[in-house]
Structures are given as structure tokens and as C-alpha cells.
Amino acid sequence: MAIDIETERRAGTVEQRVVYESGNEMAAYAASQINYHIMGYFPISPSTEVAQFLDLMKANGQHDIKLIPSDGEHSSAGICYGASTAGGRVFNATSAQGYLYMLEQMPVQSGTRFPMVMNLVCRAISGPLDIHGDHSDLYFALNTGWPILMCRDPQAVYDMNIMAIKLAEDPEVRLPVLVASDGYFTSHQKRRVHTFAKQEDVLKFIGERPPAGFAHTLDRNNPITVGPYMNEPDYINNCYQQSVAMYNAERVFERIAGEYEALTGREYKVLDLYRMEDAEVAVFLMNSASEIIKDVVDDLRRQGIKAGSIAPNMIRPFPQKQIAEALKNVKAITVGDRGDSYGAYGGNMVNEIKAALFTHGNHTTKVISRIYGLGGKEFYAEDGHHFFKLAIDAAEKGHVEVPFDYYGHTPGDPDKTPKRVLNPLKFEDLKTGLITVTRNEETGKLGVRIPPLRSLTKKPKRIAPGHGACPGCGIFSGLELFFKGIEGDIVALFHTGCAMVVTTGYPYSSHKATYIHNLFQNGAATLSGVVEMFWERKRRGELDDLGLKDDFTFVMVTGDGGMDIGMGPAIGAALRNHKMIIIEYDNEGYMNTGAQLSYSTPLGHRTSTSNIGKVQKGKAFQHKDTAQIMAATNIPYVFTGSEAYPQDLVKKAAKAQWYAQNEGLVYGKILIACPLNWISPDDQGTNIVDAAVNSCFFPLYEVEHGQTTITYNPEEKGKRVPLTDWLKTMGKTRHLTKPENAEALAEFEREVERRWQMLLAKHEHPYL
Numbered sequence: 001m002a003i004d005i006e007t008e009r010r011a012g013t014v015e016q017r018v019v020y021e022s023g024n025e026m027a028a029y030a031a032s033q034i035n036y037h038i039m040g041y042f043p044i045s046p047s048t049e050v051a052q053f054l055d056l057m058k059a060n061g062q063h064d065i066k067l068i069p070s071d072g073e074h075s076s077a078g079i080c081y082g083a084s085t086a087g088g089r090v091f092n093a094t095s096a097q098g099y100l101y102m103l104e105q106m107p108v109q110s111g112t113r114f115p116m117v118m119n120l121v122c123r124a125i126s127g128p129l130d131i132h133g134d135h136s137d138l139y140f141a142l143n144t145g146w147p148i149l150m151c152r153d154p155q156a157v158y159d160m161n162i163m164a165i166k167l168a169e170d171p172e173v174r175l176p177v178l179v180a181s182d183g184y185f186t187s188h189q190k191r192r193v194h195t196f197a198k199q200e201d202v203l204k205f206i207g208e209r210p211p212a213g214f215a216h217t218l219d220r221n222n223p224i225t226v227g228p229y230m231n232e233p234d235y236i237n238n239c240y241q242q243s244v245a246m247y248n249a250e251r252v253f254e255r256i257a258g259e260y261e262a263l264t265g266r267e268y269k270v271l272d273l274y275r276m277e278d279a280e281v282a283v284f285l286m287n288s289a290s291e292i293i294k295d296v297v298d299d300l301r302r303q304g305i306k307a308g309s310i311a312p313n314m315i316r317p318f319p320q321k322q323i324a325e326a327l328k329n330v331k332a333i334t335v336g337d338r339g340d341s342y343g344a345y346g347g348n349m350v351n352e353i354k355a356a357l358f359t360h361g362n363h364t365t366k367v368i369s370r371i372y373g374l375g376g377k378e379f380y381a382e383d384g385h386h387f388f389k390l391a392i393d394a395a396e397k398g399h400v401e402v403p404f405d406y407y408g409h410t411p412g413d414p415d416k417t418p419k420r421v422l423n424p425l426k427f428e429d430l431k432t433g434l435i436t437v438t439r440n441e442e443t444g445k446l447g448v449r450i451p452p453l454r455s456l457t458k459k460p461k462r463i464a465p466g467h468g469a470c471p472g473c474g475i476f477s478g479l480e481l482f483f484k485g486i487e488g489d490i491v492a493l494f495h496t497g498c499a500m501v502v503t504t505g506y507p508y509s510s511h512k513a514t515y516i517h518n519l520f521q522n523g524a525a526t527l528s529g530v531v532e533m534f535w536e537r538k539r540r541g542e543l544d545d546l547g548l549k550d551d552f553t554f555v556m557v558t559g560d561g562g563m564d565i566g567m568g569p570a571i572g573a574a575l576r577n578h579k580m581i582i583i584e585y586d587n588e589g590y591m592n593t594g595a596q597l598s599y600s601t602p603l604g605h606r607t608s609t610s611n612i613g614k615v616q617k618g619k620a621f622q623h624k625d626t627a628q629i630m631a632a633t634n635i636p637y638v639f640t641g642s643e644a645y646p647q648d649l650v651k652k653a654a655k656a657q658w659y660a661q662n663e664g665l666v667y668g669k670i671l672i673a674c675p676l677n678w679i680s681p682d683d684q685g686t687n688i689v690d691a692a693v694n695s696c697f698f699p700l701y702e703v704e705h706g707q708t709t710i711t712y713n714p715e716e717k718g719k720r721v722p723l724t725d726w727l728k729t730m731g732k733t734r735h736l737t738k739p740e741n742a743e744a745l746a747e748f749e750r751e752v753e754r755r756w757q758m759l760l761a762k763h764e765h766p767y768l
Helices: 005-009 023-034 048-059 073-085 096-101 103-111 138-143 154-169 199-206 232-264 289-302 320-326 348-359 381-397 475-484 520-539 567-576 626-631 646-662 685-694 723-727 739-764
Strands: 016-021 038-041 066-069 090-094 117-122 148-150 177-182 191-196 271-274 281-284 307-312 314-316 332-337 366-371 404-406 436-439 446-449 490-495 514-518 553-559 581-586 637-641 666-671 700-704 707-712
Touching (some): 073 090, 096 103, 103 232, 117 154, 138 177, 148 154, 191 199, 199 232, 232 314, 281 381, 320 348, 332 348, 490 520, 520 553, 520 567, 581 626, 581 646, 626 700, 637 646, 707 739
Parallel strands (some): 038 066, 038 090, 281 307, 332 366, 366 404, 490 553, 637 666
Antiparallel strands (some): 436 446
């Protein structure tokens, strides 16, 4: 059976307690018991919860880990690398695209031999976008020089995390270690888990600090050079030493696992072999699916079939010799890979198993490769029976009918090709002529005339109704109001985020115009490529037969923290001054991944990674002023807007289009409500953002050719309200109005006032 009750009951020598938690919770709990020095992190599903749980514990004083929210996964990897060179213990967690974004840093960490532990909560790799679990991200880790430990359930997540730091710091290894678990399977499922009851027992097992003799960058008596430039003879020697350390990791892990078993009663061999002692047919699977297959093995054994299963607890170094030994009497094995090595006739595991058999002289065991479970597709017992049938058939026939294939996919049917539901927008409906933009030749500034807003209601919406946004979400009311000021055809690119996810659930799309998606960090660069291709193809006359009646307006929509991780490429696009618009819907957090803090989250505001507790009172640092940052790039036009002031926003949109078609890049920022995560009524969004404007937290202004103009001054209108009037409208900020948080509130008020006074000065002095 999959769960061995006797093994579960087996007691070790250390006091333990039983909890009922998920894999992500156990990764966080293990980290808290280890009490790492530093965690640099960036939210990405499904690993985000690890940082959230640690932040919640930190808010209540349960550990001393310094949690550093980065501006992207590449940055988080740099934070962790820098921290590890300084001699302390370092932890991180990521998934999928996040891991790929930091991938450049991974060989640097291992090649310079600085230990740390990172949890990879495995998830499908884009594109297209899928946030569910498979091993396509894990397979990118195989060549990075990190030992990789595998976790089939939450118990293993806890145990492997504790063993991982000991393995990483062992003098014979001294490498960063990856702990891999299955996203949305192991990461979120609740299971019974045995843990160390006392933190001191964990620290005694791993050692209270990194071993003596580790060189680090904070020893003034022993200065070191980290990551020097090397020529060929030295570099190959360095790589050889790293290779030796990697192979040492297998032996060291076996020793550590033996020590761990003595303490806890839980056994972790390099290979988890289930009923393989006399098996004639077998299935190889990793992590969560490897538990399901054990029930299939038991069922087949009851039928008289000598079946067995293999699951690795470590895949780097790859247990080649043990695999060959386990398969020496097996007639056929089906290897399931939850990720494809495209073009290699099988995933990474099947090809490494074939290499193991060949290396150790086994030319008789038949090997069948199947790619399964991609994008989180479930694996059931009947699927396990199918895998065994493939092996049984091969054993009986003496050959493999189909050595490599996908399993669980649906053959394409041309008759079921998604059909267009909405007709393309008509240019005549989009180019109303109701909005006029003129340029003052003396000042260089634009003047805009718009009709009464009711006249613009006949313009068709750019985004169709029927999307999946939360009730009261301000994204689409804000964007559609902005688009009322845009005449003619657009090409839109959306960063990953709520606006993207809720409008593009395949096979349907809410977008009536051409739409492109790219990931958080690179949307501006991607759209700039589209823009330049448009102008170059137009110059060459290649677009003359497409019926274009006017130039496109190119618009990138970002939000949910996209101007954190995407800020670098956005600044690059601004400095190149491409003819495009970047419009940011600012909901003050990474709302699409569960309301983690972003750099636009204001001071003291509560998020899932800036919790409220006895030792922590919300976000600890001030919010980023992206409009001012983008204005500093000297682009033609920057503006802020709000749906609470519709005429103001429509006029700015019209200006944005003129500048984007005639001069260069435009940046706009719209504050939008997120009732779900702001903890506010879903029918009060407009009133809440109005209060943000009238409190001077979110002033409305524009920067035109470097000259700042405040377009709505609540003080002049006699409408300025205290900052607390805005804060009281949201559950995420009401704590700031309590007496015990008076100091934080005062600091926030001072910063809002400082920025407002600076803006007034810029408004009054055109050269500021």
C-alpha cells in the first residue's frame, strides 16, 4: 500500500509532534526552525505561500529570518548569493518562470561553492501560460551544479529541507542545494507530518552555524576575491572540483539520511524502491505521482504480476549505479517524465536511465518513455495501470512498440478549431473624430478638446464583457475609460497579472483587438520590438495591402507589481524612446498571486507578505513613485489618472496617443481599486480612489516635455481630506488609524506631504 502504517508509527530517538499541514507550510516551518539569516524572495505561484507563511510567523516573532522582498527573481537570486558570500545561512523559494529568470545566477552560486537552500515548487513553464504543476522547470535545474532532492509529500518537504542545509554545508560538498516538490499537488495538499518538537534538536542536528573554515566576505583578517576571472587551465580545474563535490553529495546524503533516520525513524534512501526485490516490470515516476503508483503495484501483485516502482529521492547527482542495480532483473520499465526534452525522444529522466543501463552493461531491459501530467494534469491509478501495461506488453513481446510518446494528450481536430466569436472592431467606430488634439507651437504643449463623456459611450469597448475579474475590480473600468480617449486601432501587450489572466482563459479571449502576452519582466522590450517592426515594415511597403487606415497605437498594460520586475526593460524602452504607451494599473500589490507586497505598496499597508503582528506592523518601507522615475528618463509625456476624474483621464489618454504616434514613449499610471485584497466594499472603488486623490496620496498631474502640471489640486478646490479618511475606507490600512500605530501613521503622512510639496514646487517652477 502507498502509506505504510508501521513506517508511520516507527519512532525515532528525538521528541516529535504531529501536525496537519501542506508542503509549502512545511518548507516554511523547517526554515523557521533552522532560523536562516536571510531570505530574498519574489512572489510566484505556487511557491509564494512559503514567503507568506514565513512573513506571518515573523510578524508574530516566531523566527529571526530577515525577509527581503526583491524586485524580481533575478534580483532575489542576487540577494541570496550576496548573503551567502557573507557567511550566513540563506533560503529561497520559487517556481517556473521565476526559476528561469534567476537561472543565470544558479551556476554562479554553485561554481563559487557558496551553500544555500532553495525550494523549487515545480510548475509548468510558459508559454502559453499555465500555473499548475509539472517538472518542466525542474529539468532546467539539472545542469546548474546544484544537488537536487525530491519530495513526494509534505513530510518529505519538511525532512528534505532540514537535511538539505546540512548537505549544503558539509565540507565534502559545499554546494547550494535544491529541494523540489510538486506545485499544487504537494505544495497545497494537507497531510499528516511528523516534525521535531524542539528547535534545539533541529539546530543540534544541522549545527548552529556554518562549519568553521568557510571563507566569507566579512572577515577583515582574511579578505577574499569571490568569482575571479579565470583562464582555461584554472577554470577546468574549478569545474573538476565542483564535479567531485557533486558526486560526493550522494555519499554524504546517504550518511546524513542515516543520521536523520536514527533521530526520526524516517528513512530516505537515494532511491525509493517499492517491491522491486523480484520485479519483472516496473514504473519510474518522481514526487507526488510516485505514491499513487504504489497502489497500482499492490493491485498488480494481487493479480500475480511481479510489479515494482522506483522513485528517486535525489536526482543530482543522478543515482546511476543504483538505478542499474535495481533494474538488472527487470524485463521492461516505463519511465514517466513530467517534462519533455524537446527533440531528444524522451524527457531527461528516461534518457539518463537509458544511459545508466548502457553504462552498466544492461542491454536487455526494455525502456518505454512517456511524457505525462504536463500543466498539472492529474495522474490517477488507471494511468498507472496504463504505464504498467506498456511495460508488460514490451516484456511479453520482447520489443517496444512505441518507444516514445505523450500520454494524456488530446489529438487535434480541425473541426474544433476555436472560432471567432466577436467580429473585429470597425475603424470607423473607433475613429470618432470627437476628440481633437492641437499643439501650441510656442509652448510645445498639447491642447485637448473632448465632448461630453456621454458622447463617447458609443465607442465600442476594447475589452468584451464576460471576463473573470473579481466584483468591484477597478482594472477594466479604469482601462476602458482610458481607451475612450484613444482613437483608431491599437495593438495591446499585457504583462502577466490579473488583467491578463481573467481575460484570456483559452479557448476564449475578451480582447477585441490584437493582443500579445509576455511575462512580467520583459513586456516593454517585447512591445518595443513590435513597434519597430511595424515602422520598418511600413517603410518597406510591406503593410500596404492590409487595409490600414491609420497608424496603430501600441499600448502595454502592466500592473500587479509589473513596474517592479519590469522596471528595467521599461526604462530601457523609455531611453530608446519607442513610439508606444505604457499604462500601469496600480493596485498596490502583487494581487494576481495573492496580495503580496510590491514596491508600490505604501508604508504600513497590510499584505500577505507584510503582515500585522506583535513585532511587525505592515510594510516597512515607502512606496515607489514610478511616475517620477519614468519622468526622469525625459520621455515626452508622463501622467497619472483616476476613474474618479473621468474627463481628466480621457484628456490625458488623447495626449498620450498623440505623443506615442508622433514623438515617443508615454507612461501613465492609474490608481485602481482591488476590493478583494484592499478588504473594502466592492461598490466603493471609485470613492476610495477619489479619497486617495483628495488626500494627496495619489495626486493627478502630467509631465509634458519635462514640465510638471498639476491637473487637479484638492487644496485649491477646498476638497483636501486627511490621509486617515482614505485609510479608513480599507481593511488593509485601518490598523494605521489606531493609537498604537501613531508613529507609523505620522511617518506615512510626512512622506505623502513631502512628495506633494515637491510636486507643487515642480508645478510652480517649470525647470524643476
